[in-house]
Amino acid sequence: MRAAPTLIKLLFKAWMRSKQSIFFGFLFPVMLLLIFGSVFGGPSPPNYTLYVRNLDVDQSGKPGALSEAFIRALNESVFEVHLLRPDDPAPRGTGFAAVRILTIPKGFTENLLNVTVANRLEITADTILRMVAMAGESIPPQTRAEIESSVRAIRSFRQTIGGERPKLTLEGSPDDRLLQPIEGIINVIASKFELALLNASSAMEVSSVLTQTKQLRLVDYYLPGYVAAFVMTNGLIGVSLLVFDAYRRGLVKLLASTPLPKSTWIASIVVVQTIVSLILLGVMLAVGWAVFRISAFPDALSLLVILLGTLAFTGFGVAIGGSLREAGAVTALANSVAFPMMFLSGALWPLELMPEFLQAVARFTPLYYFHVALREALIVGSPAGALLPALVVAGLAALGLSLAVVATKWKDF
Amino acid sequence: MRVSPAIVVEDLTKRYGDVLAVDRISFTVNEGEVFALLGPNGAGKTTTVEMLECLRTPTSGNAYLKGFSIRDPAGVREIKKLIGVLPQEFNAEDDLTVYENVELAAASKGAENVREVLEKLGLWELRGRLFSKLSGGLKRRVGIAMALVGDPEIVFLDEPTTGLDPEARRETWLYIKQLKREGVTVVLTTHYMEEAERLSDRVAIIVKGRIAAIGEVRRLIEEHGGKTRLFFEGLEERAVRSLRERGYEVEVAPDGRAVVKVRTQSEVAEVISTLRELSVEAYPEIRRAGLEDVFLRVIGSRLTERGELA
Known part of the structure; x- marks a missing residue:
């Protein structure tokens, strides 16, 4: 084993000098994390684009006071409002980004004011009658008659107030699954707006109570998923090509003709890949912290999971590279195993987003157990949640290394 | 003077399924001599030397290197300490420097004479250059350095000049001659007549897994060359x-x-x-008559530059 440190040093140097290894081993996963994290998993709450066509304008094009205030209220909520002039054509959808247009009708301000005053009068009359009923016999009959007369006068005045309830329309695609929830949100905002106009407050209140359950962002999901996925590709694709190349060059023949044991060669590759995996973890955590404020710090369990995953996939990579004798066959086999596994295992996106049958398929992929164990250990901080998948990864590591030893030919190439 | 054999090969045979790659060949290689296995591609030269290098298991027969059997696991361990190997079409690691590649071979042999070997082969000045940046001749020289590091007593050079231009080939010959001067036993496989004739003390012409002629180059030419x-x-x-x-x-x-x-x-x-x-x-x-004439007389056809029978 005296040769091992030198072998590890030299194999690591060769790995670090390979532009392809650096790109696919470090840069590509960092790029994915930055892109997917920014697009889908960033720290901002979701924003919904809403086009608003305000027909409540005067001849000079100036919007009515209440329609302007309502639009402001929408913009201060979850919506990102884009105003359309009355004669602007409807924006065309790309087919992927939904287009939703809220039209505020002409006369919105006047109608809303009238309806609000009428409502206030009705409420006032109703409130007086309720109080009289509650007071019962304690109110003298004459006084009661005068009050009822006043209420009739109020109601009579209410009848003289014109205006009708403004009807807003929300246009959207029938395939837009968010259209209905968005209509609900607009209705809530409209109700609050009406209450404010009535100078009333909501009769009930909902307030949040924070629990101990950690709500993960998508970027928290991505980070361990990408680390696991690229430890897997570094092993299956990178190592298989490295080993095949060593055979093709005659390097394995040269080494096998020396006293160097086969086990030292395999162990050196495994150690180099473990170092590479740890660097990848460090780089991803640093980028995750710097850009997305992910504050995970790897504990012993996370490092053990990384080690087991590296052993498993490096073992499979050595086995592929050592058993096939054509570059095309090595590339085809490694890619045909690695890429479907990457997409099917749920490493790149949450399993919950996938159809049920694909979720079932994911559980048959080795990468699934690796990224779940790593996420539980590294992000969720749940050793209990990591235990079972980590045991599966340990079994895969034993299998991978056994295959590597069997497939690596040190004689009779 | 009695010469002791460095290698004794006895009825060595290798069969791959129905194909008989090496057919009961026997020969000896004396200590300090350059011995060439000359023959066309597919004749069984590489299979023969790889059995001697303990990289292939013989189907039958045996061979002894310095008295150690290639069929005995303990013997194999000893043989691996004695030999240096330049495999056919060898290419070192592209992303390592000249020094690092030789260091890799040295580490696997437990050797420390990297600098000495690089200086001997004129590579010390190029030690920091990446292997991928070297010319074909220099790449082959690095391969020879990797075979020579650790001072092996027996060196196997499998087609050491194939694919090299004439200048690089002649340069490689100089290093092989230098090995001979140092008393190293060299087993060389080649399909180049001139190479076998210029470098080797003795040559075995091997065709279809069998030795067709064997002996000192001069004597073979005298006997068969015309x-x-x-x-x-x-x-x-x-x-x-x-x-x-x-x-x-x-x-x-x-x-x-x-x-x-x-x-x-x-x-x-x-x-x-x-x-x-x-x-x-x-x-x-x-x-003058040469090995080419010997080959023509013994085999009945010529060897092309690419190692095919013409």
């Missing part, structure tokens, strides 16, 4: 007649070129002095 030929441009008729009268075999081609066949070096001098006596100033082109 006569030395002297080519003359436009030799006068009286000179031709005179040479024939003195018992020389003379052929005159239709283009006027005369070919005189002689057996020994002294006969060459005699022919020229005979012509001088006749006041004929002639400077013949002398073509």
Whole structure:
């Protein structure tokens, strides 16, 4: 084993000098994390684009006071409002980004004011009658008659107030699954707006109570998923090509003709890949912290999971590279195993987003157990949640290394 | 002087399914000699040396390197300490420097004489250069350095100059000659006649897994190579007649070129002095018999530059 440190040093140097290894081993996963994290998993709450066509304008094009205030209220909520002039054509959808247009009708301000005053009068009359009923016999009959007369006068005045309830329309695609929830949100905002106009407050209140359950962002999901996925590709694709190349060059023949044991060669590759995996973890955590404020710090369990995953996939990579004798066959086999596994295992996106049958398929992929164990250990901080998948990864590591030893030919190439 | 064998091969056979790659070959390689296995591609040269390098298991037969059997696991361990190997079409690691590649081989052998080997092969000044940036000749020299590091007693060079340009090939020959001067036993496989003839003390011509001829190069040429030929441009008729009268075999081609066949070096001098006596100033082109002639006579066909039988 005296040769091992030198072998590890030299194999690591060769790995670090390979532009392809650096790109696919470090840069590509960092790029994915930055892109997917920014697009889908960033720290901002979701924003919904809403086009608003305000027909409540005067001849000079100036919007009515209440329609302007309502639009402001929408913009201060979850919506990102884009105003359309009355004669602007409807924006065309790309087919992927939904287009939703809220039209505020002409006369919105006047109608809303009238309806609000009428409502206030009705409420006032109703409130007086309720109080009289509650007071019962304690109110003298004459006084009661005068009050009822006043209420009739109020109601009579209410009848003289014109205006009708403004009807807003929300246009959207029938395939837009968010259209209905968005209509609900607009209705809530409209109700609050009406209450404010009535100078009333909501009769009930909902307030949040924070629990101990950690709500993960998508970027928290991505980070361990990408680390696991690229430890897997570094092993299956990178190592298989490295080993095949060593055979093709005659390097394995040269080494096998020396006293160097086969086990030292395999162990050196495994150690180099473990170092590479740890660097990848460090780089991803640093980028995750710097850009997305992910504050995970790897504990012993996370490092053990990384080690087991590296052993498993490096073992499979050595086995592929050592058993096939054509570059095309090595590339085809490694890619045909690695890429479907990457997409099917749920490493790149949450399993919950996938159809049920694909979720079932994911559980048959080795990468699934690796990224779940790593996420539980590294992000969720749940050793209990990591235990079972980590045991599966340990079994895969034993299998991978056994295959590597069997497939690596040190004689009779 | 009694020479001791470094390698003894006894009825070594290798079969791949129905294909008999090496068929009961036996030979010895003496200590300090350069021994060449000469033959076309697919003749079984590489399979033979890989069995000797303990990289292939023989189907039957045995071989002993310095007395250690290639079939005995303990012997194999000892043999691996004795040998240095340059595999066929070897290419070191592109992303390591010259020094690092030789260091890799040294580490696997437990050796520390990297600098010494690099200096000996004129690579010390290039030690920091990446292997991928080297010319073909220098790459092969790095391969030889990787085989030589650790001072092996027996060196196997499998097609060491294949694919090299003539200059790089001659340069490689110099290093192999240097090994011979240092007393290293060298087993060389090649399909280049000139290489085998210039470098080796003894040669085994191997075809279809069997040894067709074996022996010292000079003796093989004497026995199978035929006569030395002297080519003359436009030799006068009286000179031709005179040479024939003195018992020389003379052929005159239709283009006027005369070919005189002689057996020994002294006969060459005699022919020229005979012509001088006749006041004929002639400077013949002398073509000595070589391994190519031996190969042609023994095998019945020539070997092309690419190692195919023509």
